[in-house]
Amino acid sequence: MKKNLGIIQAVFPMPVLIVAAYDEHGTVQAMNAAWGQICNSDRIALFIDEEHATTQALLKTKCFTVSLADKAHMDVADFLGIASGNKMPDKFARTGYHAVKSAAMNAPVIDEFPVVMECELAEVVSTDSFYCIVGRIVNTAAEERALDEAGKVDPSKLDIIAFDQFRHGYYAMGGQVGKAWNAGAALMKK
Numbered sequence: 001m002k003k004n005l006g007i008i009q010a011v012f013p014m015p016v017l018i019v020a021a022y023d024e025h026g027t028v029q030a031m032n033a034a035w036g037q038i039c040n041s042d043r044i045a046l047f048i049d050e051e052h053a054t055t056q057a058l059l060k061t062k063c064f065t066v067s068l069a070d071k072a073h074m075d076v077a078d079f080l081g082i083a084s085g086n087k088m089p090d091k092f093a094r095t096g097y098h099a100v101k102s103a104a105m106n107a108p109v110i111d112e113f114p115v116v117m118e119c120e121l122a123e124v125v126s127t128d129s130f131y132c133i134v135g136r137i138v139n140t141a142a143e144e145r146a147l148d149e150a151g152k153v154d155p156s157k158l159d160i161i162a163f164d165q166f167r168h169g170y171y172a173m174g175g176q177v178g179k180a181w182n183a184g185a186a187l188m189k190k
Helices: 053-061 071-082 091-095 185-189
Strands: 017-022 028-033 036-040 043-047 063-068 099-101 108-110 115-126 131-142 161-164 169-172
Touching: 017 053, 017 108, 028 053, 028 071, 028 091, 028 108, 043 115, 053 063, 053 115, 063 108, 063 131, 071 091, 071 161, 071 169, 108 115
Parallel strands: none
Antiparallel strands: 017 028, 017 063, 036 043, 043 131, 063 115, 099 108, 115 131, 161 169
């Protein structure tokens, strides 16, 4: 029997995404955003507050990057979520991490994270319920160590982390447990 828990954001896993953009001074602004998801074949939606320094930076430059956070860099990923760029001007510098300018646009690619999507601002959706940045993915880059023999990203090599809304923890994502468009195929024959 299920126990009623009230209103809880009961979606797991939530990706731990690191959003980064240059501000008007060329300083890297970066934040942890767990409320984000692919919303089309070349689009990503980020449900973030308009007031964030990173949001303000990407609204000005109209481009940004979204990296997948991994277990090896969990401490910095968490720091980028708890520190505010509006209150801490040297937030990214404090991490000791490195960023290089994307070859595709004026946006920082953080070297330490294994996979990055380079995005152009496609639209901003603002309602009474949410504020959403939608980016058009222009390029995705990954560390060679994260690729399989066919040159595709192998999630089992990433050790990416997910955010837990229930108890506010991070969890390392494990290996594959099945094949999409195959695990339920037997039910199609009934």
